[in-house]
């Protein structure tokens with residue numbers, strides 16, 4: 001009996017990966033020596049900020065940072081996260097019980113259902129959305145109920161539309177504001193509505209705040225600003241996009257002590273903590289969240305956003321000017337679906353964008369541009385896009 005090709009059945013339940021065709025076409029274009037401009041990846045093109053790298057360089061030489069870093073994260077890191085939360089959102093957190101260090105927020109997002117969901121439960125997932133919400137529910141033996149995010153409702157889910165039997169069976173609801181891929185923000189009134197809904201139906205809200213600090217308009221609230229939210233809400237924060245630290249793997253979860261403790265119990269059996277030196281560098285980041293280098297980066301993204309949005313508008317695309325995230329979520333030209341739009345843009349302009357349908361069926365009709373491309377290249381891409389006849 002051969003076991004070399006054994007794959008667990010749960011892997012078959014994962015949604016299909018829809019970017020294969022575009023990925024292949026992009027690889028072929030690059031291999032053929034074409035000058036590809038890539039708006040596809042949601043990964044900053046800028047280096048980690050200097051003041052953080054400098055702290056890391058010191059921290060890595062300190063032997064106290066070399067062993068396992070067991071537990072919920074160093075107390076220094078959890079205190080820095082709590083202090084940041086107090087400054088930024090006016091929310092008091094107990095570093096001992098309400099903050100948990102993560103190996104990047106994706107790690108915590110992926111493990112939360114193992115800590116908070118029973119097999120057979122329903123998990124409410126926004127669509128279009130970050131694919132990990134669905135995959136982690138599958139791994140926990142749950143089923144998903146899609147909450148469509150429509151432009152007409154500001155890409156917020158319509159909670160009244162969730163059927164009664166689904167509310168009954170649901171134990172977890174994913175939200176993500178500022179949102180990837182739509183770049184929508186949630187006002188505090190929506191946070192209040194969601195918290196009241198969760199309380200009424202005994203559902204845990206898991207809010208993915210990976211983009212909370214990447215803003216150009218009014219800063220987005222934390223769901224924990226709502227009175228009593230800690231009873232029904234856990235929020236995931238990340239240093240990845242805020243400080244160009246995607247490769248470093250550091251984020252944190254905040255919320256009620258019970259949920260944080262359940263997630264810590266799962267993690268205690270899976271990983272052995274974030275490298276101590278990374279946690280020390282992360283303290284430097286959180287202590288200096290208003291650093292000139294952070295503001296300079298936001299200015300760069302804001303300029304890129306303006307150049308791209310203005311340029312697309314001149315080309316008759318209906319581009320908006322998002323208040324947060326580094327994404328533009330742009331309707332496809334009339335008569336084209338997202339896959340065909342992305343394919344034509346790649347074939348005819350050597351420009352990569354992500355087809356919206358890759359984020360779920362409700363993402364159809366849009367393509368996503370990530371602002372991880374410098375201004376000069378954005379202008380070049382716009383020149384090329386202008387030559388396509390739709």
Ligand SMILES: *Cc1c(COP(=O)(O)O)cnc(C)c1O
Pocket residue numbers: 042103104105106107130176180208210237238239240241246250251
């Ligand atoms: C990038 C991203 C994350 C993951 O960030 P890490 O902290 O690097 O794991 C989580 N959620 C969304 C929506 C993202 O786009």
